[in-house]
Amino acid sequence: MAAHVETTDPAAVPLPRCLPPGFTADRFRVFVPRLAGVVGRENVTVIGADMPLDDGDYQTVDCLTHDMHFLYDRGEFVGSAITFPRSAGEVQAVVSLCNELGMPIWTVSRGHNIGYGGAAPRVPGSLVLNMGRHMNRILEVNADECWCLLEPGVSYIQLYEYLAERGLQDRLWLDSPELGFGSVIGNALDHGVGFTPYGDHWMVHCGMEVVLANGDIVRTGMGAMSSPEGRQQAREGVAPVDQKPNDHWQLFPYGFGPITDGLFSMSNNGIVTKMGMWVS
Numbered sequence: 425m426a427a428h429v430e431t432t433d434p435a436a437v438p439l440p441r442c443l444p445p446g447f448t449a450d451r452f453r454v455f456v457p458r459l460a461g462v463v464g465r466e467n468v469t470v471i472g473a474d475m476p477l478d479d480g481d482y483q484t485v486d487c488l489t490h491d492m493h494f495l496y497d498r499g500e501f502v503g504s505a506i507t508f509p510r511s512a513g514e515v516q517a518v519v520s521l522c523n524e525l526g527m528p529i530w531t532v533s534r535g536h537n538i539g540y541g542g543a544a545p546r547v548p549g550s551l552v553l554n555m556g557r558h559m560n561r562i563l564e565v566n567a568d569e570c571w572c573l574l575e576p577g578v579s580y581i582q583l584y585e586y587l588a589e590r591g592l593q594d595r596l597w598l599d600s601p602e603l604g605f606g607s608v609i610g611n612a613l614d615h616g617v618g619f620t621p622y623g624d625h626w627m628v629h630c631g632m633e634v635v636l637a638n639g640d641i642v643r644t645g646m647g648a649m650s651s652p653e654g655r656q657q658a659r660e661g662v663a664p665v666d667q668k669p670n671d672h673w674q675l676f677p678y679g680f681g682p683i684t685d686g687l688f689s690m691s692n693n694g695i696v697t698k699m700g701m702w703v704s
Contacts, residue, residue, distance in 0.1 A: 433457070440504035441473045444528050444549035452504065455525050459507060459551075462517045467508040467558075477502070501544035503530060503552040510558040512633060512641065512665045512697035518553065519695070520639040527551050531695050533576035533610035553695070556607065562586050563698065567595050571630060571674040573700050580604040580611075596703040599623050609699045613689050622704045626689060631673040633665075633698035634688050641665045642694075644685050647673040674700030 434453040443452060460468045477499060509515045522529050530545030534556035543552055560577025565586065572583065580600040587593045599618035606616075612625035622628050631645045642648070647669050650658065654667035677685070687693045 438470050438472055440471050440549065441475060441499070442471075442502050442549040443504055444526075444547060447504075447526065447549060451525060455521070455527055456505065458521055458525075459505070459518065462521060463507055463509050463514050467510070469506045471503055471505060501546065501548055503543075503545050504549045506552040506554055508554050508557040512559075512635060513663065515553070515555075515635045515695055515697055516639045516641060516665060518551075519635055519637065522551060523638065529553050529695075531555065531692075533607035534579060534605075555695075555697075559697065565590075565592070565596070565703075566674070567592050569675060570596060570704065571700055571702050573631075573674055573698060574608055575698060576607055576609045576696060578608050579606060580608055583608055597622075598703055599625070599628075608701060609696060612699070612701065613696060615690060620704065622702065625701075628702040629685070629699055630675070630677045630702055631700040632685060632688060632696050634694040634696050636694045641697075642684075643669060643673070644688075645673065645677045645679045645683075646670060646675065648679045674702075 434450075434457055437453040437456045439449055439452065443449065456468060456470065507518060509518055519529065521527075528545070528547045528550040530543075530547070530550040531553040532543045532555065535543035535554060543554065545552060555575070556577035558577070559575040560579075560582070561575045562578055562583060563573040563575065565572045574583070580598065581604040584593070584598050584600070584604070587596055587598060597620065599620040599622040608625075612629050615626050617623050618625060631643065631647045633641065633643050633647065635641050641664055649670055651668050651670040654669060657667045658664070677683075688696055
């Protein structure tokens with residue numbers, strides 16, 4: 425069964441249903457306690473060998489272990505463990521740990537991309553990095569400038585309800601795909617579409633924060649330029665991920681030099697931890 429990590433003793437770590445290619449059981453037992461030290465034991469789940477692979481309901485889509493629309497074997501693409509980071513800083517630390525020990529990563533926003541395999545990793549035994557449980561905050565909505573800044577776990581339904589609760593649904597129209605329970609960021613990164621002039625969701629993104637494969641963090645577009653507060657924080661030794669970005673990050677999609685945003689759309693070149701979207 426799926427088991428939350430209850431121990432830091434490597435010998436007591438349960439083994440998963442599937443290990444990544446070339447990844448030994450001993451190394452897995454070292455990896456899991458160190459991972460729990462980064463994100464907390466409650467945010468690490470080992471996919472045990474005796475865990476039933478339940479497809480779940482497509483409307484709730486809590487299937488985080490495999491492809492619920494499998495074509496051949498339900499267990500062909502299954503991860504070894506699932507982790508739920510709480511911040512971009514934790515994502516950086518998880519990526520660094522996986523680099524050190526050679527654990528492949530499969531990142532999902534909410535795991536609701538049911539037409540493309542859901543949360544099932546392409547490399548069996550990968551660590552499934554689920555951004556939806558904790559990193560689901562609407563960081564800012566600017567009704568005057570018509571943009572929002574989101575984390576990957578925010579769904580279209582969640583964003584609509586946020587606007588409605590604040591009486592903004594008549595000022596800011598949210599373009600949604602057919603199924604609103606999916607991630608706003610995930611849908612845009614996969615070139616999803618909606619039904620209004622803002623229906624090309626990738627076209628109306630503006631500014632991303634991305635954790636690269638080496639654990640470094642970058643902000644694209646205007647986000648590459650710091651704010652006065654951010655520069656002061658840098659002098660004080662605050663980590664780049666915690667430095668305040670400039671206030672115009674979501675207004676203009678370009679910065680100095682080449683446009684790099686496309687490197688992180690429909691790719692595995694980095695993990696997007698924040699993204700701005702224009703709303704009409």
